[in-house]
Amino acid sequence: MVAYPSKMIDYSRPMNISSPKTVVLKFGSRLLTNGTAELDTERMASVARAVAACADRNVVIVSSGAVAAGFQALGHVTPPTRIARRQAAAAVGQGRLMKLWGDAFHDVGLSVGQILLTNDCLTDRRRYVAARRALRALLQAGVVPIVNENDTVSVDEIVVGDNDNLAAMTAALVDADLLALLTDVPGVYDRDPDVDPDARVISRVSSAKELRSLCFGKKEIVSTGGMETKLEAAERAGRYGVPTVIAAGNEPAVVTAILAGEAAGTRIEAHAEPLRARRHWMAVQKGLTGWLVVDDGAVHALRRRASLLPRGVVGVGGRFRRGDLIAVVDDQGVEHARGIVRFDDRDVERIRGMHTDEVKVVLGVETGTVVMRPDRMVLSTEEIPA
Numbered sequence: 001m002v003a004y005p006s007k008m009i010d011y012s013r014p015m016n017i018s019s020p021k022t023v024v025l026k027f028g029s030r031l032l033t034n035g036t037a038e039l040d041t042e043r044m045a046s047v048a049r050a051v052a053a054c055a056d057r058n059v060v061i062v063s064s065g066a067v068a069a070g071f072q073a074l075g076h077v078t079p080p081t082r083i084a085r086r087q088a089a090a091a092v093g094q095g096r097l098m099k100l101w102g103d104a105f106h107d108v109g110l111s112v113g114q115i116l117l118t119n120d121c122l123t124d125r126r127r128y129v130a131a132r133r134a135l136r137a138l139l140q141a142g143v144v145p146i147v148n149e150n151d152t153v154s155v156d157e158i159v160v161g162d163n164d165n166l167a168a169m170t171a172a173l174v175d176a177d178l179l180a181l182l183t184d185v186p187g188v189y190d191r192d193p194d195v196d197p198d199a200r201v202i203s204r205v206s207s208a209k210e211l212r213s214l215c216f217g218k219k220e221i222v223s224t225g226g227m228e229t230k231l232e233a234a235e236r237a238g239r240y241g242v243p244t245v246i247a248a249g250n251e252p253a254v255v256t257a258i259l260a261g262e263a264a265g266t267r268i269e270a271h272a273e274p275l276r277a278r279r280h281w282m283a284v285q286k287g288l289t290g291w292l293v294v295d296d297g298a299v300h301a302l303r304r305r306a307s308l309l310p311r312g313v314v315g316v317g318g319r320f321r322r323g324d325l326i327a328v329v330d331d332q333g334v335e336h337a338r339g340i341v342r343f344d345d346r347d348v349e350r351i352r353g354m355h356t357d358e359v360k361v362v363l364g365v366e367t368g369t370v371v372m373r374p375d376r377m378v379l380s381t382e383e384i385p386a
C-alpha cells in the first residue's frame, strides 16, 4: 500500500473551480475499516464534522463497508466470496454501518437516512423517479443520505457491483456538481510512487480517457485500490456532466477541501456535452413496448431537434400510456429516436396525421398538441453510454 505523502497536495492551488453545491462523497470499505473488520468510528466522526461545517452544501455519502462489518458475526474469518454469504454478511453489516454513521452525524446535530439502490434504479423509470424524489426530499430536509447497494437483493441483472459506479449513478440521481471517490492514496500518480521518487499526483485532466493515457499502459504504474473501477466511474459520471475527484479520504483536510471547492487529489472534468440523467435513462432502456412510425419529414425535424407533431406520425404500434418511453421509427422499422410520449396510444391513433388546429378540436386545447418534446427525447445518433 502506498503511504500518504501529504506534501503532494497543495490546497491553495488556484484552479477556478466553483464551489460545488451538491457533492457525492464515496468511502470504500478499506478506508472505513482500515483493512480490519471494525468500522473506524473516528474516521466517520471526522467526515461528519467536515460535512456539518459546510451547512450550505447538499452532501450525499455513498458508503461501503456492509460486508466488511458483518462477516465476522456470521463466523467467517475473512470476507466470504460466495454470493449468498456476502449478502448475509451485508444484511448484518448494513445495520451496523447505519448505526455508526447515525451516531457520527448525531454528534454534529445532523440526521442520516438510508438509501439502498440497485442498478435498475437508473434503468427503471419509476424506480429512478422514486429514488430521485426520495433523495431530494432528504436533502431538502437537511438530512444526509447514506447510500449503499442493496446487496441482499442484487442479482446479476440488477447488480451495480462496485460502489464507485454506484456513486456515479447516485451523482446522476441527485444532479451532483461533484463526485469525490475517496480512497487511501492521494490521487492518481503518473508513475509508480513506490519505485520512482519523482512520481507525482496528476492534478487535473479533461477526461478519464486522458488520465488513462497519462498513466495506464505504462507498466510501472500501480493500480491501487481498484483504480480501474474509479476511472470507469469517473467516465460514467463525466457522461452525466459531473466532474470527479479521486483523493485521499483518510485525510480529514482533504474532505474539507473538497467540500469547500478547493483542489485536491486528481480532478477529472466532465464531458463538455453531457448526457443528463434522464437522457441516459432513456438511452439505456431495452424492450420498449410502444413505438410511433413517422414520415421522412418528421425524421428530419427530429434531427434538427424540433418537436414531434401529430402531422408526422403515420402509425402507432404496441401499447403505451402518456408518460411512457417509446421508440420513434421510420416505415422500415429503423429507430431514429426515443422519448417520453405525451398521449396514450389511443389518442395518438386519433390525432395522427392531423394539423395542430385539428388536434385542438379533437382532444381539447389543454392537452397540448406535441407528441414528443425534444428535451424528453434522445436521438439514436447521439452517443449512448455503454
Ligand code: GLU
Pocket: 028, 029, 063, 064, 065, 066, 067, 068, 090, 148, 149, 151, 161, 162, 163, 164
Ligand atoms: N456494497 C458493498 C458493501 O457495502 C461494497 C461494494 C464496494 O465497495 O465496491 O460491503
